[in-house]
Amino acid sequence: QAVVTQEPSLTVSPGGTVTLTCGSSTGAVTSGHYPYWFQQKPGQAPRTLIYDTSNKHSWTPARFSGSLLGGKAALTLSGAQPEDEAEYYCFLSYSGPWVFGGGTKLTVL
Amino acid sequence: EVQLVESGGGLVQPGGSLRLSCAASGFTFSSFWMTWVRQAPGKGLEWVANMKQDGSEYNYVDSVKGRFTISRDNAKNSLYLQMNSLRAEDTAVYYCVRENFFDYWGQGTLVTVSS
Numbered sequence: 772q773a774v775v776t777q778e779p780s781l782t783v784s785p786g787g788t789v790t791l792t793c794g795s796s797t798g799a800v801t802s803g804h805y806p807y808w809f810q811q812k813p814g815q816a817p818r819t820l821i822y823d824t825s826n827k828h829s830w831t832p833a834r835f836s837g838s839l840l841g842g843k844a845a846l847t848l849s850g851a852q853p854e855d856e857a858e859y860y861c862f863l864s865y866s867g868p869w870v871f872g873g874g875t876k877l878t879v880l
Numbered sequence: 881e882v883q884l885v886e887s888g889g890g891l892v893q894p895g896g897s898l899r900l901s902c903a904a905s906g907f908t909f910s911s912f913w914m915t916w917v918r919q920a921p922g923k924g925l926e927w928v929a930n931m932k933q934d935g936s937e938y939n940y941v942d943s944v945k946g947r948f949t950i951s952r953d954n955a956k957n958s959l960y961l962q963m964n965s966l967r968a969e970d971t972a973v974y975y976c977v978r979e980n981f982f983d984y985w986g987q988g989t990l991v992t993v994s995s
Contacts, residue, residue, distance in 0.1 A: 772942050807982060809925070816988060817917075817925060822981040860925050862982075867939045869915075869927040 773797045775863050777872035782880055783851040791846040791875045793861030799842035800863065806844035807862035808837055811874075817860065821846060851879050882906040882984045884976045889989030896966050900989060902959040902976030910934075910954035913979035916961050918972035919988075926972070929961065930979060943969075966993045 774796040783789035791808075793800060800806060808821040819828055821837035824844065834850045844861055856879045861872035888900040902914070915930040929950040931938040938950050949962040959976055973988035 809982075811925075816975060816985040818985070819982050826981075828981070828983060858924075862925075862927070868941060869930070871917075871925040871927055874924040 772868060773863070773865055773870050775861055775870045775872035777859075777861050777875045779873065780876045780878065782878045783848065783855075785851055785853060785879055787851050788847065788849045789851060789877065790840070791848075791859055791861075791877070792840065793844040793846075793863070793872050794842070795863060797865070800839065800844045802839065804844070804863040804865070806837065806839075808835075808844075808846045809860040809862060811858045811860065820859075848877075853879050855879055882978065884978065884984055884986035886974060886976050886986045886989035889974065889991045891992045891994065892966055893995050894967060894993055896993070897962070897964045898966065898991060900961040900963065900974055900976075900991070902986060904957045904959065904976075904978070907978070909952075909957040914952060914959045915977040915979045915982070916950065916959075917975045917977055917985075918970075918991075919975070920969070920972040923972075928974070931959070963991070966991075968993050 776794045806824050809817040810820050811817040820831045820835050825837040836847050838845045859875045883905045885903045916928040918926050918928050929940045931950045947965045951960045971993045973990050975988045976986040978984040
């Protein structure tokens with residue numbers, strides 16, 4: 772099955788902007804992969820931030836946005852807050868099976 | 881209120897079997913695809929399997945094909961995962977997830993495969 776790649780770790784300053792990316796071993800990530808982004812904090816179940824590339828749930832803070840960028844899915848955090856420190860997972864559909872990326876540990880420092 | 885409550889986890893020896901259950905409430909269970917996701921201790925998320933509303937379609941990750949079986953009982957608002965021939969690498973917290981933009985997750989049940 773496909774491999775989904777993410778940056779293992781990133782650091783952002785409070786109030787700063789950071790972009791996490793998500794690539795696919797099968798080629799460019801497109802809207803047809805219905806890219807998702809999940810946030811997981813220690814000891815908690817994951818929660819969906821972004822679905823279908825750029826759509827937000829009612830609980831998704833406005834500072835998070837999703838897009839396609841240079842053949843990858845991207846999650847941009849604008850105006851990072853201390854509570855945004857977490858693990859972020861990309862998730863792609865492959866016409867049946869789904870595959871998670873390895874996760875990006877985001878540090879707000 | 882939507883709730884997903886997993887049960888059935890525990891300690892099992894390599895080669896053994898377990899059946900996980902997910903009790904759903906607060907929504908029309910029969911209207912949604914459902915998914916199992918797992919997370920090994922200290923590791924990332926792994927999608928395991930999913931099933932269509934009526935059970936007529938399902939998918940598995942390659943590593944569990946032939947060993948795990950997903951099923952559902954819409955009359956009981958329940959999702960199941962029958963796990964056979966368990967291996968150490970199946971040790972994980974198993975989450976039940978509603979596949980409506982993956983909006984609701986259970987709290988998970990821990991499966992430990994060890995002798």
